[in-house]
Amino acid sequence: MKITWRDSADPAVYEEARVGRLFNHRRPQRFPLAVVKATSEREIVDAVKLAIEKNCRVAVRSGGHALAGWSVRDQSILIELGEYKHxxxxxxxxxxxxxxxxxxxxxxxxxxxxxxxxxxxxxxxxxxxxxxxxxxxxxxxxxxxxxxxxxxxxxxxxxxxxxxxxxxxxxxxxxxxxxxxxxxxxxxxxxxxxxxxxxYRKLGFRSSGYVYPIRLYREAFDWVLSITPGFDGDTQILAVSYYPEGIDELCFFVSFLAMKHSPEEAEEALRPAQDSRPDGAMTEWFCQEDSLENQYSIEGKLNPEGHRYCSESAYICNDADVPAVLEDACKDLPHKKSYTLWYAVYPSSRRTLPDMAMSMRSDHYFALYAIWEDEKDDLRCQSWVANIIKKVQHHAVGSYLGDADFQVRQTKFWEDANAQRLMEIRREWDPQGTICGYLDKGDRSGAKGLENKHEFKL
Ligand SMILES: Cc1cc2nc3c(=O)[nH]c(=O)nc-3n(C[C@H](O)[C@H](O)[C@H](O)COP(=O)(O)OP(=O)(O)OC[C@H]3O[C@@H](n4cnc5c(N)ncnc54)[C@H](O)[C@@H]3O)c2cc1C
Structure with missing residues (x-):
């Protein structure tokens, strides 16, 4: 296995190993003792044993997309899995x-x-x-x-x-x-x-999209909320506030992506949206042929590489006035590359979940992604995220871990009983806190884990 030690490697090689594969170009100032490129299961075992022998912690990186840079930790051996593909x-x-x-x-x-x-x-x-x-x-x-x-x-x-x-x-x-x-x-x-x-063989992707000027935000949001509960069970529904390519103004885009066995079934699934949409869309399409490949390409453009990122999320309470709660977030982005996103989670949100740690949900998942290029905008863009979430969190049951930064904000990520069991499992299987775990302020959470409590100070 290839090991790059901080104290003996060429600084440029160490730096590449430390942060070269991080998606977020806002790089953390934390420095692992070594980075181990593991290429097999055997090498992962060896890397953990090396950390135990050196009495230091283990950090892990798979795809490098955690925006808070959780894989980059002080006093750790970072197990870099990028070349372990199987x-x-x-x-x-x-x-x-x-x-x-x-x-x-x-x-x-x-x-x-x-x-x-x-x-x-x-x-x-x-x-x-x-x-x-x-x-x-x-x-x-x-x-x-x-x-x-x-x-x-x-x-x-x-x-x-x-x-x-x-x-x-x-x-x-x-x-x-x-x-x-x-x-x-x-x-x-x-x-x-x-x-x-x-x-997937017989599944066709077909989509409908409606791009509204932001002045029609309330009408468009009320409409998509009103049709979601009865909507087709193979259709993903989301809304994004962003600057679409080629349109120099902020827009509210409502998307329906149906995954059906035939174009006729897709048309039937998407028809209720088409027939009830509010007037005034700047661009729209109905039941257009789509594909997973095209959807990946759209997502790739929305989240460009080589940029600086800051994210947050909230599961908005089911009884909230969702468009009102998210209005500031959707109507004022800090940079033209940033966006805010609402996903319909209903009816999944109302099911009894399998017995597992994941347990936080509501009918409305909301995320904000500040995206920018220049370091001089760091404070402004990060403050925008903090200020939005400060207000929104009062109407939320908790957050999605995937968009979180525990150094900045603590909140609820699980139902209470699940959080309690999870932290017990963490303590039982790793009493010394060898695996770095949750990166909170000062990186102190260790074997204890997170508290799973709302923190409204921010
Ligand atoms: C542009 C963008 C789009 C996103 N879209 C979505 C989305 O559609 N849906 C969604 O749910 N989330 C989404 N996310 C959030 C994403 O799921 C999280 O950031 C996730 O942590 C990324 O996983 P990773 O392996 O790439 O990251 P990494 O930074 O490599 O991993 C994050 C952390 O997870 C732990 N970890 C990773 N691999 C292992 C392992 N093998 N063993 C033990 N611990 C491990 C480590 O603590 C590691 O530091 C998105 C993020 C970005 C930046």
């Missing part, structure tokens, strides 16, 4: 065994083309399976297909003592439970996910 598909049982650094697009490219199947991984093509699934995973058609982690049937894990374990509903159940929702506090290193796949 995928086996068993078409008969529809199970894939995938390494954590595979991105959603890499996984689906193979699944769709070679096996006629897909997996509801992250929307953004380059998000790694590792961080995404550990946090729950708001993937394709989450409002109907549920969280990505609900399709994790087993995980292989290197524990904090360097033991390799297979974990599922029958064996090492606590680790299996925690791997579906713990996020970066998982007390081990996942080497492989066993994923249940969705048949």
């Amino acid at each position: 995928l086996e598909v068993d078409p008969g049982s529809r199970i894939a065994r995938a390494s954590p650094s595979l991105t959603g697009k890499e996984l689906n490219d193979v699944l769709v083309k070679e096996h006629g199947m897909m997996f509801p991984a992250g929307h953004c093509p380059e998000v790694g399976l590792g961080g995404f699934l550990l946090q729950g995973g708001n993937g394709w058609n989450c409002r109907n297909w549920g969280w990505g982690c609900e399709r994790v049937k087993a995980v292989d894990v290197v524990t904090a003592t360097g033991e390799l374990l297979h974990c599922n509903a029958a064996q090492n159940r606590d680790l299996y439970w925690a791997a579906r929702g713990s996020g970066p506090g998982f007390p081990g290193v996942v080497t492989q996910f066993h994923l249940e796949l969705i048949p």
